[in-house]
Structures are given as structure tokens and as C-alpha cells.
Amino acid sequence: MDTALTWYQNSAVASAVGNSPTVTAILSAFHALGFTFIMGGALFANLGKLGVLFPSHPVHEVAGPGSRLIALGLVLSLPTGLLLFGPRALVAAHNSTFQLKLLLIVVASAVQFGLLRRGTRAVGALGLALWVSLALTACAFILLE
């Protein structure tokens, strides 16, 4: 694992990101925009499934667009996150907060997209808890590492 991480950290792409504060700032800006879309989509879709928002409308009218905004957020956040990870791949990969962040991305996405058609309150509560935990973990990783 460490061999692959070392290879990536020493790659031309990771060096290009690490050596340019401007590129890092731009990547981080789009990473944050992705975070905003994920949070917005997660709140809308899962508060909808919980019946808090728009209880008189079919769940799919809320959960569908909400999940699509989460997907757009992931399309922005994942590639930019992978590039930001490059210059500090070894350190970040061994950071427990970062590991928790990755785990939450996988589990929250699986619940959101794997159980999309099951618009139950339990799935909404679980999805909301997972995405909010991801947001808190992401904040902790940025600020406390």
C-alpha cells in the first residue's frame, strides 16, 4: 500500500499540485463547492424521506433530485480530493480522521444510491446521519490535522 502511495506522491501530477499554491487553491475551491452540493442534496433527499420536508408530495420527487445533486457534488469533490491528496498521500492515508472520512463517503454513498428506491424514514435518518458525520469529519480533517 505504502509503495503505491509513495509512487503517487512522487508522480508528476502530485508534484505539480504540491508545487503550485494557485492550483491547490483552485482545486480546494471546487472541492468545497462539491461539499456544498453534497450537503444540500443530502439534506433535501433525506429530510424528504423523513417526511420533514414536503410530506404531501411523493418521496421520489424529493429524493431523486437530492441524490442527483449529491452525485454532482461527488463528481466535483472526488477528483479534486484525489489531486489534493497527492502531495501528502503518505501522511493523509495514515491519518485516522482521513480514513474515517473515506469510509463515510463509501458507506453514505452506498446507502444513498443503493437504497435510493427505499424511501423509508429509517433510510432517510441513516442517510442524513452518515452525510452529517461526513461533513463533521471533513471539517475535523481540515482543521485539526
Add this chain to the structure above:
Amino acid sequence: MTLLQICEWLETTRIGEFVTQSPYGFAIVVAIHLLGLGLSVGTVIWFDLRLLGKVLTAAPVSEVYRRLAPVMVTGFVMMFGSGVVIFIAYASAAYNNPYFRVKLLMIALAGVNAVLFHTYTQKHLAGWDTWSHPPAAARAAGAISIASWIVVVLAGRMMSYTMF
């Protein structure tokens, strides 16, 4: 007293020193700012998309606003409150930062857009509340809101890489 001198004075206040001197002051305030961002901009987008006729087209515009407002307002209070505190702590660095100026301009644009919408466009809401595709003025308000908040988020993150 110049604006820059006021900024320098702000940094010496108790609020400014709480952020810069206490061990977790900065982390706590920035975390509130980021969570507030997710709640506020993440929610206002849905009202804007309804104005654009892209989501919940069967729901009246007034109902979409009423349902989203508690989350939206909570998020904006968190985001603006923590934003003011962060500004107080790093006021002179922010004053000299071009992305901070872009961010302020875009917040002002979003604010004016919201005030114009609530003052003029919404006046005749009863006539188009249930339209799946609201009139051009409402659609324009939705588009301007989404665009300005996206620039606010991008400029805000650029600030943190160019200020310190």
C-alpha cells in the same frame, strides 16, 4: 481612522483573540462556518431551482419557501455569525485580499437579488404560485442567486489559501 486601522483594531478585540489565541477557537468557528454554508447555500439552491422550474414543479412556490426557510435561516445565521467572527480575527489580511472583495461583492449581489425578489417579484406571487415554470423575473432571481452563491463559495475557499 482608516478602514485598515479599524481592521487592525478589530484583531485586538476579545473576539479576535479568541479565534487566533485559543487552542480550538479557529477550528470551532470555521467548522460552524462550513456547516452553516452547507445548510444555507445547500438549501437555498432548492428554492432557486423551484423558481427555475426544475424541481418540485407540482408544489406551490410559497410552500417550497415555507418548508425550506427554517433550515435556510438557521444556516445563514450560522454562516454569517461565524463569518463575522473570522473576519474580526483576520480583518487586515482579509481587507487586503482580492478574493475577499469578490466574495463581499457577490454576497451583496445575492442580498440585493433576494431583497428585490421579496419586494417586487413576490408581490404578485398569488398569480403564479402554482405555475410549474414561474415568470421570467422569478427565474432570473433563481439563476442570479445560484450563480452568486457558487462564486461566494469558490472565492471563500480561495481566500483561505491566499490570506495567511
